[in-house]
Amino acid sequence: MMFQLKKNxxxxxxxxxxxxxxxxxxxxxxxxxxxxxxxxxxxxxxxxEIRKMYSDVRIALDYISEEVRLSSIDYACYEGTGTNCEGVIQGTLFGGSTDHLALVRQGGTEKTFVKLDDEGHLVVKRLIRQEGEYVPAPGYETGYVSLTGDNVVFDHLSFSIFPDLNPYSNENIPGTDTPIYADNGTQFQPKVGVYMSASSPEGSAIEFDFDFQTTISSRVYSRAT
Structure with missing residues (x-):
């Protein structure tokens, strides 16, 4: 018998x-x-985080845009001849630029003021006329109200107003006998340029900063009589 050996x-x-x-x-x-x-x-x-910031900025820009379209530039406030104009606004329009926006609804039924507060919030104040006097609108009894939350800080806010003279005014152009409304150099529909810089709040985990710019024209067509 033979055995076959296998190697593992x-x-x-x-x-x-x-x-x-x-x-x-x-x-x-x-x-x-x-x-x-x-x-x-x-x-x-x-x-x-950026989406939240854009949301706050969009709310502010939409609000300003709507107010400018439905209102007139309150030139009297900038000239220092208006009433209930917030003392800081009078005389702040230099070369068409200002850090306070003053608007008035047609017929003077309502006044709106927009500015930047010391904490970097865009704030607004509204007054309505009742019985010949301006009083705070509902919700604005305490004065200025913030338009934005804590998701964003505004480092800069300015407005460019053109023209810097009321194009509908019957007053004469300074130093001339020509009414402002009759001068070709002032016959432009008033518009407001908005310039703002926004950044993340202090201590935020996400840091960002952006610049925004837009221009809005008033849709109110009227001339002072």
Whole structure:
């Protein structure tokens, strides 16, 4: 009887070096995946914060735009001849530029003032005329009310008013006998340029700063009589 001897094949396992290399590769791969995930989360968080900021800025710009379209520039306030004009507004229109916006509805039924407060909030004050006198509009009994929340800080706010003389006024152009409304150099529909700079609040986890600019024309067509 013959027996056939079979040689057992060798079965090799991982060596220590191969195992260490595999672990290093896995750790590197895990680190890349983790870093990518963290970057995506941070980008999403930044996008959300910027979206909140844009929302506040949009609210402010939409409010100012609507008021300018439905109102007239209160030139009397800037000239210092108006009433209930907030003392800080009188005489602040230099070369068409000012940091306070004064508007008046047709017929003088309502006045609106917009400015930047010391805390970087865009604030507004509204007055309505009752029995010949201006009183705070409902919701504005305490004075100026903030249009924006705490998601954004306004570092700068200014308004460019053109023309800087009331184009509908019967008054003569200074130094001439020509009424303002009759001069070709002032016959432009009043418009307001809005310039603002906004940034993230102090201590915010996400830092950003942006500049915004827009121009709005008044839709009120009337001449003083």
């Amino acid at each position: 094949s060798e079965r090799r396992g991982f060596t220590l070096i191969e195992l260490m290399i595999s672990i290093v590769i896995f750790v590197i791969f895990l680190g890349i995946v983790s870093q990518s995930y963290i970057s995506i989360v941070r980008a999403q968080r930044r996008a959300n």
